[in-house]
Each structure stands twice: as structure tokens, then as C-alpha cells.
């Protein structure tokens with residue numbers, strides 16, 4: 001029974017300091033009001049709601065498919081992959097002013113409930129007295145809100161939470177928080193007002209708090225009539241306490257989104273939190289609403305294998321790059337002066353790319369990302385670096401618009417609203433080299449028009465001062481170029497295709513910026529991540545208040561390569577609070 005003693009170590013300042021650091025890295029979410037019709041097509045009208053107040057409910061911590069079993073007791077100084085299951089019922093809302101409000105008929109004529117399950121990584125401190133929670137994307141993951149005109153949710157049996165109509169569904173995309181056991185003696189688990197229904201089962205005592213975010217993938221517009229859509233975020237705060245005082249510990253939980261009757265029977269042993277294999281806690285969640293237009297609800301990072309180019313916690317690009325190559329091809333080259341030609345194998349192209357689109361970076365003022373594409377080799381000696389956005393490109397270069405297509409995510413990737421993303425913007429070349437004569441000897445480059453590129457000054461920029469211009473003489477900017485990037489986030493890491501996967505050479509074919517837009521193609525999750533960049537003929541930029549104006553060419557391509565990644569990884573993510581500021 002060493003763990004009992006371990007669990008009862010007192011909470012100390014050192015652990016509080018760790019927690020403060022942990023919470024400082026969380027994204028924050030702006031709150032919006034929604035219009036809710038609580039009975040859908042029923043007789044009640046809609047009302048403005050700023051947040052949902054859920055009644056105290058139950059959460060079960062158990063084993064994750066493929067993970068260690070049992071997970072309780074949680075070993076000190078370790079991280080355990082677990083699975084959580086929870087449910088609860090709505091008791092009230094807050095109105096537009098943030099004040100408590102009732103919904104007419106709630107819990108008498110109808111009921112609104114939720115069920116949720118997700119993977120959770122549980123990290124215990126050295127003496128096991130406190131755990132930190134984070135989202136484990138490998139676990140099964142669902143969240144749903146249900147409407148039921150039968151009022152039948154039972155906190156003790158755990159039944160009746162999942163048997164209504166699904167009016168909102170989504171996935172948990174962020175989770176953090178803690179639970180700390182106190183040094184108080186064991187208590188009865190079920191101390192709710194109707195007495196002990198748990199036959200004297202005892203529990204450790206403690207409390208914790210969590211922040212969570214649900215990415216919405218479906219809303220029933222009969223209920224959520226405005227202010228919420230596919231791609232929006234539900235930010236939650238939650239408290240967990242032991243023992244149960246406000247409600248009953250539940251006997252059972254729903255294991256899947258399709259479940260209408262709980263099938264996972266709670267088994268906490270004689271001592272909840274000590275015996276296992278499950279652990280129960282009383283929860284008390286609330287959630288607000290963050291509206292995001294569905295077509296703009298995602299962002300992307302790309303780069304190295306380990307990081308996908310993302311600096312965790314900062315959400316900027318870490319500077320690492322992914323890589324790919326276009327296969328060589330046969331080109332006709334002249335032989336002698338007789339006009340004869342022969343087929344010769346070209347070298348193909350090799351390139352690396354990385355960056356992010358949709359998140360802020362530390363380098364203001366371009367708020368919507370940065371992208372870098374480097375062509376390292378090609379049949380005409382083509383080499384260049386191309387930058388869009390932030391100070392790595394010229395002033396005013398930027399990522400202008402981002403559109404996601406192909407709902408959902410591939411199992412091995414983290415929860416995201418979409419599998420494909422396209423973004424367009426303005427960028428600039430540097431370190432540009434191409435042979436004077438074209439590879440085929442016909443005076444025409446493989447990419448006609450690419451020879452007209454003028455590179456930027458590489459440091460002599462407005463705002464950098466005359467000293468920089470003296471050291472780096474040249475034009476303030478080179479030619480500016482409209483560009484488009486298309487990414488399919490399919491593999492994780494994105495450089496291996498599965499046997500039997502259908503991976504078209506030119507990708508899915510989606511192009512939301514085409515006229516008319518092409519958005520309905522579904523990519524195969526068995527493929528590696530896919531990338532295409534298209535760069536258009538340059539124009540001479542004019543900067544007005546830092547904004548690029550000029551005759552932007554969006555029709556004549558001067559460079560386009562595509563392919564499945566040979567190394568590195570793209571990750572499409574839901575927008576976080578960081579991205580919304």
C-alpha cells in the first residue's frame with residue numbers, strides 16, 4: 001500500500017510552480033454568443049446564449065486500446081496513455097450579458113446532454129500525489145451534444161445521456177490541467193444527497209481543474225440557429241473533485257459516438273484511485289462558443305519529421321523543412337547541326353519547403369503565416385529560394401487567403417477540421433540561379449518566363465536604415481510573385497504510402513481558388529503528404545502603407561512542382577485562440 005502513502009503527500013509550492021508554467025502555454029479563445037433554439041422544430045423560440053452550464057457529472061479514466069492495462073493505479077514519475085469517458089446534462093445557460101438564464105422547459109419537457117471520450121496522457125509527479133493531463137490524439141475521440149424529448153438521464157446508471165438526437169458533434173482538440181490528491185483520509189465515494197449507492201466504496205480525496213477545446217464538425221441548424229458552425233471551437237473549463245457530493249458516481253459509460261446505451265461498466269475496486277482498473281471523478285464543466293467561418297477553420301505547419309515544423313507552445317514555424325523531388329523526365333535535345341534530336345533523361349527537380357499558414361508568428365506585422373520554398377536542383381541548373389510572408393520575404397509579401405477542403409483528418413494525424421489546405425499570397429525570390437542556355441538547347445526554359453525573375457535586395461529594405469542599403473546595394477525589392485500552395489495532410493509523419501493506397505500523381509485535384517472552385521475530391525489517407533506550389537509571373541510592386549499594390553499576375557505560371565513528400569511532414573491544425581487574435 002505504498003501508493004496510498006504516496007498519494008497523500010501534501011501539495012507543495014514546487015508543484016504549483018510547475019502548474020503555473022503549464023497553464024501559461026495554453027491557447028485562449030475569444031467568446032461569441034450564439035442563437036439557440038432549445039427544442040429545435042418544437043414550439044419554443046430561439047434565445048441568445050453566451051455559454052452552457054452543465055450539471056455535475058462523472059468521468060471515468062480507463063485503458064486505451066493498445067495502451068497499458070490497467071492504468072489505475074498510475075505509477076509515480078511516469079506518463080500513461082489512458083482513455084477518458086464522460087457525460088453530463090445541461091442545467092442552465094448564460095445570456096448575452098453573461099448572466100445566468102433558464103431555458104424554458106429544460107429538464108422537465110426535454111433534456112440536453114453530452115457524451116465525450118478521448119485519449120488522455122496522464123503524467124504523475126515523483127510522489128504520485130498529482131497528475132497533469134494532456135490530450136493523447138491516438139485514443140478514440142468523440143464529443144456530442146444530444147437533444148431528447150424524454151427526460152431520462154440517470155447519474156447513477158449512466159443511461160439516458162446518449163439516447164437522444166445528436167444536435168452537435170466534434171472532437172476534443174485541446175486538453176490540459178491537473179488533479180491533485182490531498183492528504184485527507186479516504187472517504188466514501190458516493191456522498192450524494194440520495195445516500196451511498198456504491199456499497200461503501202472508498203475514494204481518495206482531491207481536486208483539479210482542466211481546460212479543453214472541442215472542434216465542432218457538425219451542428220444541427222434547427223437548434224444552433226446562428227453563431228456556430230462546422231470549424232467553430234467550444235472552449236471548456238472543468239473542475240474535478242473527489243469525493244462525489246453533488247451527483248452520483250455513474251455505473252457505466254458510452255464507449256462510441258454511435259452508442260445509445262452505456263456498455264463500459266465502471267470498476268474502481270474497493271478504493272477509487274488506488275485499486276483500479278478504472279477511476280471515477282466528479283466533473284463540473286462549462287463551455288463558451290468561439291465562431292470560426294468553416295472555410296477558414298484550419299491552419300497548417302510543415303517541416304521536419306519530428307516537429308512538423310511546429311514549435312510547440314509558441315505555434316510559430318521552427319525553421320525545419322520537408323523535402324520532395326519531381327521524377328526526371330525524357331526531353332528531346334538536338335544532336336549536331338543536322339536538326340536531329342535524341343531523347344535524354346532530365347534531372348528532375350529537388351526542392352525543400354516549410355513554414356506555416358494561418359497562425360501568428362513572433363515576426364509582425366504579417367499575421368497570417370510565412371512560407372519558404374527552395375529549389376535545389378533542376379535540369380537547367382535552376383536554384384532559388386522563394387519566400388512569402390514575414391520579414392524573410394520583402395516588405396509587404398504576405399499570405400493572403402487560406403481555404404480548407406476535405407473534412408476530417410486521417411487517423412494517424414492529430415484532430416483537424418480538414419485534410420487539404422490551399423493558401424495564396426505574394427512572395428519574392430532570392431539566391432536565384434539558372435543556366436544561360438536552356439537544358440534542351442532550344443532557348444526555351446522548362447518554365448517559360450522564369451528567366452525574367454528579379455531577386456530582392458537581400459537586406460536593403462525600407463526600415464532597415466541606410467547602413468543596410470550601403471552594405472547590400474540593389475533594388476529595394478525584386479519582382480513580386482503571386483503564389484499558391486496546395487497541401488494534403490495524409491501521413492504522419494508524412495513520408496510513407498500504404499500498400500494499396502490510391503495516390504494520384506497530381507494529388508486529389510482540389511483547387512478552391514480555381515474558377516469554378518474544385519473542392520469535393522477526397523484524398524486517400526494511405527498516401528504520404530502531398531504538396532504543390534505554383535508561382536506566377538512577376539510584377540513590380542508598389543508599397544502603399546506597407547500594402548503591396550501593382551498589377552498582380554495570377555494567370556501566367558512560371559514555376560510549378562508537385563509530389564508526395566520524401567521526408568518531413570505537414571500538419572493541418574484547427575485554429576487556436578492564438579490564431580484568432
Ligand SMILES: [Ca+2]
Nearest residue numbers: 039040042044
Ligand atoms: Ca423551437
Ligand SMILES: [Ca+2]
Nearest residue numbers: 148153160161
Ligand atoms: Ca436521454
Ligand SMILES: [Ca+2]
Nearest residue numbers: 192194195197
Ligand atoms: Ca448516491
Ligand SMILES: [Ca+2]
Nearest residue numbers: 489491494570
Ligand atoms: Ca502529415
